[in-house]
Amino acid sequence: MIDDKDLKALMDYGESENPVVSLYLDVDLTKRTKEEVMLVLRGLLKEASAQADKADIERIRDFFTLEYDWQAKGVAVFSCEKSGLWQTYSLAAPVQDGVYVMPKPYVRSLVILKALHDRYGIALVSREQARFFLLLMGEVMEYEGVVGSIPGRHKQGGWAQARYQRHIDERAAQQLRSAAEAFVNLYSKEKWNYIILGGTDENTNMFQEFLPSNLRELVIGSFAADMTASTREIRDEALALAQAFEKKRAASLVKEAVTKAAKGKGAAIGLDDTLNAVREGRVQVLLVMPGFKASGRACENCGYVTVQEIENCPFCSANMVEVPDVVERAVEQTFKANGKVVVVQDGEELKKAGSIAALLRY
Template sequence: MLDQKQLRELAGFRSESGTVLSVYVNTDLTGQSKERARLVLREALERIRNQANAEDVSRIENYLDREYDWQPRALALFSAADDSLWRTFALPVAVQTEAHAGAVPYLKPMAQLLEDYSRYAIALVDREQVRLFLVQLGGIEEKEGWVGQEVKHHKQGGFSAKQYQRREDQLARQNLRQSAEATTRLMEQSHATGLILGGLGETLPRFREMLPKALQKRVIGTVALDMEAPLTQVREKATELISAGEQEQKARLVDEMITAAAKGAGAVTGLPDTFYVAHQGRVRTLVVERGFEAPGYLCDGCGYVSAEPIGKCPFCGGKPEPIADAVNRLVQKVIDSGAKVEVVAPSAVLTRAGHVGAILRY
């Protein structure tokens, strides 16, 4: 499964002897045939054929024709034969077919996918056990959970019944504690963005109280689910909650960034300022409008990208040359630095601010 580590590895790649061919292919056959998907790919490759290495073009075409099984809904490929680069990523969500050739991989669609489909953990719990899941990129995977001792209910009255019920309640608390520990381990190991709690009745609030305080703050919501719920139902409920939560979170992020930038307090907006702080390594979170592209000027010395033509690089004195998509360079630089990229839906407020901005580290 695609993750941030793989994205950073690609972001750190530079072709020393040729070009990198980056290709994204929509292979979702629910609305098209294989022949149609191949035709759209050929058209995309034809548009950049003069810029790409012929060996890379041939390798990608052969992979689709002879090796790919057409099961995933999309595919991302990166090839640079002169530099021994060949990476393929099967994607469980559809993407637009496009091809790009340049000195670095074209990563904006990958960054957008990872932000739109961040990894979340789900803990489906009752008084006896917990089922654990990871959701990312539209897919769901059930992980190893924890099953405790059976908890029974005593239906008759009397003193002995109360003693019996107290023991059963104590056993349930012990089970919930063990379930909370298993959930905490999954969150630590998976580096999930947030946690969703699922279940029925009074179990969920009790279970939440047993989680570490820091983990309680990462719970994004709860869903009503039976312990025997199938994977498809768990994924559907979780996806609805995640989508609503992320839209709200990204809207708040844009507002906070623009407000902070207006006060000159830890944020910038617009391409010129964002390019500048990115080159300084000051970006903590890059916020870029989905689909936003713009040309720019790349310094041949230190790699600084400017929005406007300049005679001399302010960092090394090198000579900036025009490039077609400066925004991709910005995204790559930020990913390479270990910072976060948030791709957000177009909005009037962000458009007025220049389509892009950044929350700063310092």
């Protein structure tokens, strides 16, 4: 899977005199066979051959014929042999088939893919042990768990039994505290966007109390599950919570943007105002509908983009050139400026506002 560092490196790739081939291929074998995938690939390469170098076409074909292991659901390939560019990425989610021959890598599909799939850390906890998982692109991967050693039930009665029970409770609390510490350490490496907890209400509540405030704020919900639950069961429970959360969050962000824009402060709606905010580096959250595109012009010097038909940049006076998609440029620039891109799937309100909006830093 591509990480933010790789994605920014592709974005920073300067425009080349040689054509760059960017190819996206859906290789989910639950939907079509290898033969069908290869048929689509041949069609894409034939489409690209009119503009691309023959060496790049052959290298991409050889990669899928001789090297690819068919384990992913999507693949992205970037090739420009004359400029020394060759990158392949196996993706955990399908992508829309497509090929682009341009002076630089076409990365919008990857940015949208990342925007559609946040990283969720999952902690399944009990009084005896904990298991940690990553939910990404609809799939769950289990990390190494934390195992405690809590004494079993004691049949002794009276005061001795009460003291023993307190001992058990203290040991259980210590186990949950240790599990929380391990989870915090894992977060420092994994940097999940959100957190989901599993287990009984009592255990998840206590575990959450042991988390630092910055991680408690990332918890979006919890589900009941036994420690022996399968990875599939964990995935189904966590995915349902994540999907409901993402739908509610997107609707809330759109409503906030529309409300703030109406008051003239803190948000931009529509393509013109949003592009201006992107240029000024003020975008904290960019909201965009999937598939929304618009042609326009871009400055060859400072990168300013607009849908207006102007010959010279109003900011640096450099030449403005036609670009097929200014929305792609807005997505790239927001990502580079460490803003967040949110793709709004059910976006009727956003569509009415122009299919794109932004919440601003200032």
